[in-house]
Amino acid sequence: MKALINFSKLTLLIFALIFTSCSEDDNGITDPPPEESSNIVEAAQATADLSSLVSALQKADESANNDLISALSGDGPFTVFAPTNAAFADLLAQLDGFDSLDDFNSEQLQDLLATILTYHVISGTAAMSTDLSDGQTLTTLQGSNLTVSTDGGVFIGDDTDADAQVTTPNVETSNGVVHIINKVLLPQTVLDELAGILLVPITDLALGNENLENLVAALVAADGDLPTVLRGAGPFTVLAPSDAAFEAFLDGAALGDIPVDVLTNVLLNHVLEGELYQADLEGLGSGYSNTLATGAGDQQMSIFFDTSDGVSFNGVSSVEAADVKALNGVVHIVDAVIGLPDIVDHAAANPNLTSLVAALTDGGNTTFTDLLSDTGEVFTVFAPVNSGFDAFMNPNGNDINDILSNHVVVGAAAFSSGLSNSYVNTAAAFDTDEPLSLYINTDDGVTLNGMSQVAIADIVATNGVIHAVDMVIDLPTVVTFATADPNFSTLVTALTELTPSTDFVSVLSAQDGNGSDPFTVFAPTNAAFDALAAIPAEADLIPILQHHVIAGANIRSGDLTPNGDTVTPATLEGDTFTITLPGTEGNIADVTDGAGNMGIGIDAVDVQAINGVIHVLDAVLIPDTMN
Known part of the structure; x- marks a missing residue:
C-alpha cells in the first residue's frame, strides 16, 4: 500500500511538472515543452498552469500515508492526465466550505486528495493520444476505470456526468507522457465521501x-x-x-x-x-x-x-x-x-401600500380591485406609499374614488425606461367622459403633475406595472399643469409676478362651479413669449393674458368645427378669436387672434384638468386694442 501511495504521489508530481511546462509566463509567451530528460514531476513544476497540481501533490504528501512526489519521479512509465489550475478552481467551487487547497488540512482530507490524484495516473504505459481509442477503458493507479471518447477530440470520462477534454496532448517526459485536461477527474469512491459537501447543480x-x-x-x-x-x-x-x-x-x-x-x-x-x-x-x-x-x-x-x-x-x-x-x-x-401576481396582488403584498389598498377597498368597494385584476387589459398604476396618504389633506375635498382613478393609466404598461416629458390620460374624468391628463416629467427622476415623485419604479405584474410614488396625486386644475410643465414657466411668471394686482391663480383654480370654471385656456409656451419684442407692462399684460382664457366652457378639440372656422365664445378680456381646423404648416389648428394676427399654431390639444382644458400655442394672442 505504501508503494502505491508513493507511486500516486509521483504521478501527481509528474502531472504538475507537465502542466508547468505548457503554461504561459507573465509575458503571455507559452513555456516550451520540457526536455525529455525531465520527469513528470519536474515538468509539472516548470509549467505555470500546473501550479495547482503541484500544490495538490504537496498538500497530499503532508499526510504520513502519502509520498506522491517521489512516486511520480520514479522510473515509470506513466500516463498522466493533468488538470489545469482552472480545473482545480472549478473543483474547489463545487466543494462547500473549501476556498483553496489549504482547506485539505487533515490527514483524512489529504488522503482523499491523494485518491483523487492517483485517479489521474495510468501505470505501466506511456500512452500517446494516437494509442487511445474510442470506448477504451483505462485502469488507474487508484484502482477505478476511466473511459476514452474520441468523438470531436479526446475526452476522458470519470464517474461524474461531465467528461474532461484533453487540451494539450502528448507532453513527453523521461518517465512517461502527460495529457493536459480541463477538469479534475473524480471516482465514485470520492464522490461518495464528498456527498455532504460536493455541490451539484x-x-x-x-x-x-x-x-x-x-x-x-x-x-x-x-x-x-x-x-x-x-x-x-x-x-x-x-x-x-x-x-x-x-x-x-x-x-x-x-x-x-x-x-x-x-x-x-x-x-x-x-x-x-x-x-x-x-x-x-x-x-x-x-x-x-x-x-x-x-x-x-x-x-x-x-x-x-x-x-x-x-x-x-x-x-x-x-x-x-x-x-x-x-x-x-x-x-x-x-x-x-x-x-x-396581478397589480392587486402586488399592492396587497407590500406593507408600504396598505393605505392604498384600504382606500381602494373601503366600504367593500370592488370597483378598483375588479378593474385592476382584469387580465384582458394592461395598466400603469402610480401607487402612493403609506406616508403619502398620511400627508394628504385633500384640500379641495375631491372624491377619493376620483383621486384614486387619477393614479391609473388604462391601456398601457409604461416602464420607466420609456417615460419622457409628456402627458398621458388617466382613468379619472372631467364631467364623467373626458379623461384627465397626467403630466410626467423626467428631468430629475420621475415627477407627476409637479408634486409626486416615483420612489420605486417598474414593479412588474401580469397585467401592468406599478410605480410607487411618495405623494397622493390630487386632481389637477389648469394651474397645476401650468406650474408643473416647464414649457409654461414664462406664462406662470406672467400670471403671478408680473401681474400682482390680479389673482389669476385663484381665478383659474376654481372648480365645482365655485368660480367661473370650467375654463378653456390657450397656453403660450416659453418660446412664444420669447418671440415678443418684450413682455408688456402689467396694465397691457393683464388683458393679453385674459384674452387666452374662455370661462364657463370646456372646449376640446373634438368640439371644433372640422374643415372650417370656429369662433370662440368671448374671452375674459371680452374679445373672441377664430380657430381653423385643420391647421397648416404642421399645426393641429390655426388661430387668428382678436387683433387679427394670423398664423398662430395650436401645437398640442386637450390637456384635461378637473376644472378645464388647456391647448398649447406657439405664439402669444393679442386682443383687439381698438375696442
Whole structure:
C-alpha cells in the first residue's frame, strides 16, 4: 500500500511538472515543452498552469500515508492526465466550505486528495493520444476505470456526468507522457465521501430531495428545457415549493390540467437571477427582485420579499428551509407555490401600500380591485406609499374614488425606461367622459403633475406595472399643469409676478362651479413669449393674458368645427378669436387672434384638468386694442 501511495504521489508530481511546462509566463509567451530528460514531476513544476497540481501533490504528501512526489519521479512509465489550475478552481467551487487547497488540512482530507490524484495516473504505459481509442477503458493507479471518447477530440470520462477534454496532448517526459485536461477527474469512491459537501447543480439537488418530487415533476411537465436551464452556470436563487405546497396549489388537479405555458411561467416565477442568501435578504429588509417569469410588456416579473417575520415572498409563501447551497446558486424551500401576481396582488403584498389598498377597498368597494385584476387589459398604476396618504389633506375635498382613478393609466404598461416629458390620460374624468391628463416629467427622476415623485419604479405584474410614488396625486386644475410643465414657466411668471394686482391663480383654480370654471385656456409656451419684442407692462399684460382664457366652457378639440372656422365664445378680456381646423404648416389648428394676427399654431390639444382644458400655442394672442 505504501508503494502505491508513493507511486500516486509521483504521478501527481509528474502531472504538475507537465502542466508547468505548457503554461504561459507573465509575458503571455507559452513555456516550451520540457526536455525529455525531465520527469513528470519536474515538468509539472516548470509549467505555470500546473501550479495547482503541484500544490495538490504537496498538500497530499503532508499526510504520513502519502509520498506522491517521489512516486511520480520514479522510473515509470506513466500516463498522466493533468488538470489545469482552472480545473482545480472549478473543483474547489463545487466543494462547500473549501476556498483553496489549504482547506485539505487533515490527514483524512489529504488522503482523499491523494485518491483523487492517483485517479489521474495510468501505470505501466506511456500512452500517446494516437494509442487511445474510442470506448477504451483505462485502469488507474487508484484502482477505478476511466473511459476514452474520441468523438470531436479526446475526452476522458470519470464517474461524474461531465467528461474532461484533453487540451494539450502528448507532453513527453523521461518517465512517461502527460495529457493536459480541463477538469479534475473524480471516482465514485470520492464522490461518495464528498456527498455532504460536493455541490451539484440546482436541478440535480432537487432530484435528490424527497420533499421536492412534485417540483421535479412540474419542471418536466412544464418545459423539457427547464431542468437544463437550471443546470446552467447561473447563479440562480430558486424558491422551491415543497411537495405539500404543490399539493395545495394543485388542489386535486393534475399537472397536465395546467396549460404548459402557464405552468412554465409559474415555475420561472420561482427563479431569481443571482445568489440571495437569507442573510442577504435580511440585510435588505424588504424590497423587490426580478424573477425569470415574463410579465406585462415581456418584462421580467417582480417579486416582493419581506423579512419582518421570517422570509416571505409576495405575501403568500414563506421560507421553510433556507440556504441550501448548490453549485450554480442557492435554494430556499418554501411552503407555498407563488402564483403569477396581478397589480392587486402586488399592492396587497407590500406593507408600504396598505393605505392604498384600504382606500381602494373601503366600504367593500370592488370597483378598483375588479378593474385592476382584469387580465384582458394592461395598466400603469402610480401607487402612493403609506406616508403619502398620511400627508394628504385633500384640500379641495375631491372624491377619493376620483383621486384614486387619477393614479391609473388604462391601456398601457409604461416602464420607466420609456417615460419622457409628456402627458398621458388617466382613468379619472372631467364631467364623467373626458379623461384627465397626467403630466410626467423626467428631468430629475420621475415627477407627476409637479408634486409626486416615483420612489420605486417598474414593479412588474401580469397585467401592468406599478410605480410607487411618495405623494397622493390630487386632481389637477389648469394651474397645476401650468406650474408643473416647464414649457409654461414664462406664462406662470406672467400670471403671478408680473401681474400682482390680479389673482389669476385663484381665478383659474376654481372648480365645482365655485368660480367661473370650467375654463378653456390657450397656453403660450416659453418660446412664444420669447418671440415678443418684450413682455408688456402689467396694465397691457393683464388683458393679453385674459384674452387666452374662455370661462364657463370646456372646449376640446373634438368640439371644433372640422374643415372650417370656429369662433370662440368671448374671452375674459371680452374679445373672441377664430380657430381653423385643420391647421397648416404642421399645426393641429390655426388661430387668428382678436387683433387679427394670423398664423398662430395650436401645437398640442386637450390637456384635461378637473376644472378645464388647456391647448398649447406657439405664439402669444393679442386682443383687439381698438375696442
